[in-house]
Every structure is written in C-alpha cells, then in structure tokens.
Amino acid sequence: MDISERNADLTPNAPLSDLNLAKRTMIADRLSVAIVKLGKVMFTSRASGVRSLIDAIKELGPSLAEASIADRVVGKAAALLCVYAKFSSVYASVMSELGSAVLKKFSVHFEHDTLVPNILDRHGTEICPFERLVLRTDSPEEAFSAIDRCSATKV
Numbered sequence: 001m002d003i004s005e006r007n008a009d010l011t012p013n014a015p016l017s018d019l020n021l022a023k024r025t026m027i028a029d030r031l032s033v034a035i036v037k038l039g040k041v042m043f044t045s046r047a048s049g050v051r052s053l054i055d056a057i058k059e060l061g062p063s064l065a066e067a068s069i070a071d072r073v074v075g076k077a078a079a080l081l082c083v084y085a086k087f088s089s090v091y092a093s094v095m096s097e098l099g100s101a102v103l104k105k106f107s108v109h110f111e112h113d114t115l116v117p118n119i120l121d122r123h124g125t126e127i128c129p130f131e132r133l134v135l136r137t138d139s140p141e142e143a144f145s146a147i148d149r150c151s152a153t154k155v
Contacts, residue, residue, distance in 0.1 A: 017039065069085075069091070072094065075095075075131045087108060
C-alpha cells in the first residue's frame, strides 16, 4: 500500500461527517430538519411535516446535491424528496419501511433510530396524507410536484 492509499483510509468520509453534524444539530437545537454540506449547516427548520423540506428545496435548489439531512420523520414522501434534492445521506429519528425502501432503491445512505410500518397523520389514526399522495409513484419528480401543490394548499 502506498502513502496515498493509507491517507485515504485516514480521511474522514465527508458525507458521513456531515450526516453526524446534521443529526447532532437537529437533536441539540430541537429542530425538525437540519441540512449540512461540507461541514456547514445550510438550512434548519422547526416546522413539522414535509413543508420545511419543500422550502429547503425551493430555497437552495441544486446546492443541496451531496448534502446530508437529518429529519425527525422520513416516510416515502420525504424519502422521494431527499432523492429529488440529491442528498448523499439521510438520518431520521423515525423512518417508515417505504421510506427505507425508496432510499435503498436510489442508493442513498441512510440511518434511523426507529423503523415503523407507516407514517401516520398528526392524530395517529390514519396514514399521513402525503404518504397516501405518493403511494403509487416512485418518481422523485412526480412526488415533488404533487407534494408541493398539496402542501401549498395546507399552509
């Protein structure tokens, strides 16, 4: 092994360092979302639901590519938005099985504390409306358009 190969082993994995910073920031500051890229916090929000993720995508656009996100809850809707934004890694306190499947399908690194069958609505009685909205699509572009339209009417 030459010296460059040994140094490569010592270089921290930037996306995972960013993911750890995003996770720590989200938890320490009691946020719902924290987005980090190259060691810098790009976006934070305390808003619940997917609106904050839509806002980040609209505000930061292509600069989100290869960033890391920590989000309190990631279901299929949020996972498709993460793929749409081209995040390199995703952490969720709670992740649904469908959210996990989407991130696996698109080869996005992810971590979670709790894996649940479904993301429920705010009352905990039915599947989240945004999850229902994207149930029949695996297209990040279709999901973004549908969620953006729907969330704009719910604000």
